[in-house]
Amino acid sequence: MKHLIIYAHPNENSLNCHFKNILVAQFQQQNHEVEVRDLYQMNFNPVLSLEDMAGQRKGLVTDDVKKEQEFITWADCITFIHPIWWTGLPAIMKGYIERVFSYGFAYRYDQGVQKGLLSGKQAVIINSCGKSNAEYSAVGMDKALLLTSDKGIYLYCGFEIKQHFFFNNADRATAEAIEEYVTEIKAIYNN
Numbered sequence: 329m330k331h332l333i334i335y336a337h338p339n340e341n342s343l344n345c346h347f348k349n350i351l352v353a354q355f356q357q358q359n360h361e362v363e364v365r366d367l368y369q370m371n372f373n374p375v376l377s378l379e380d381m382a383g384q385r386k387g388l389v390t391d392d393v394k395k396e397q398e399f400i401t402w403a404d405c406i407t408f409i410h411p412i413w414w415t416g417l418p419a420i421m422k423g424y425i426e427r428v429f430s431y432g433f434a435y436r437y438d439q440g441v442q443k444g445l446l447s448g449k450q451a452v453i454i455n456s457c458g459k460s461n462a463e464y465s466a467v468g469m470d471k472a473l474l475l476t477s478d479k480g481i482y483l484y485c486g487f488e489i490k491q492h493f494f495f496n497n498a499d500r501a502t503a504e505a506i507e508e509y510v511t512e513i514k515a516i517y518n519n
Contacts, residue, residue, distance in 0.1 A: 331355045331362040332403035336410040336421040338368045343456050343498045343506065344409050350510055351407060354517065363399055367420045374423020384430040396428040405450040405490070405517075411498065412457040415469060416476065425481055434485040444486025451487035452516060453477065456498035470494065491516045 333351060337344040348364065355362040367374075373392065383389055389397065400406065410421045417425070429435070435444050455473075457464070464470045474492065482489055495501070495509045 329360045330402055330404045331360055332399050332406045333362065333364045334367070334406060334408050334421070334424065335364060336367045336418045336424070342411075343495070343501060343509075344411055344454075346506070347454055347456075347510070347513060348409050350513065351409075351517075354514055358517075363403070365396065365399060367424055372420060372424055374420045374427070376423065376426040380427055380430075384432065387432045389427075389430055389433070393427050393430065396424070397430075397433050400428070400446070400449075403449065405452065406487070407452040407454060409454045412455050412473065412494070415473070429481070429485055442484070444484055447486035447488075449487055450490045451482045452490050453482070453492040454495070454513060455493060456495045458499050459496060461494060461496045464494070464496070 331351075333348055335344070335348050339345065348366075352362055352364060365372075380390065380393070408421070410418050416422065432445075434446055435442060437443070459469075461470065464473070473494070478489055478492055493509075493512065497505070501509070
């Protein structure tokens with residue numbers, strides 16, 4: 329299987345980085361192909377420019393976007409790993425989606441009906457967050473996050489969402505909790 333990890337966290341000592349490293353090792357051990365796109369390490373430009381928007385309307389994208397689209401085309405399963413910051417994606421991940429998931433590549437409209445073009449691809453979303461799951465649930469933030477990311481991005485583009493993880497209390501998770509998180513993550517790729 330061909331795995332693509334799209335990763336966004338600037339701290340190499342973060343829980344997110346730990347998840348990324350665990351998955352790379354697991355995929356390699358299983359003799360799967362794996363590519364990692366570390367958006368901070370790449371210094372990916374997240375700014376959707378007027379040039380980008382004009383090009384997308386014509387089916388033209390910049391070289392950096394084209395390269396990312398080639399990775400997505402190549403992959404069978406794409407894993408998105410990033411924290412939840414200010415109830416959403418880090419700016420660099422949001423900008424990646426705005427630029428790379430362009431019209432004509434990730435979606436299009438056929439006679440006014442939206443069609444996701446990335447069908448046949450699986451998505452796994454791994455998020456860490458500082459608040460507890462109970463706090464997010466109490467205010468409905470858990471449902472809002474699922475609506476805006478799963479329905480608003482991934483399903484919209486045609487992905488089959490295999491799993492969306494929310495690992496809470498990320499900045500104060502115990503070793504035992506982290507081990508449980510890792511066990512949950514590893515299990516989803518064995519199915």
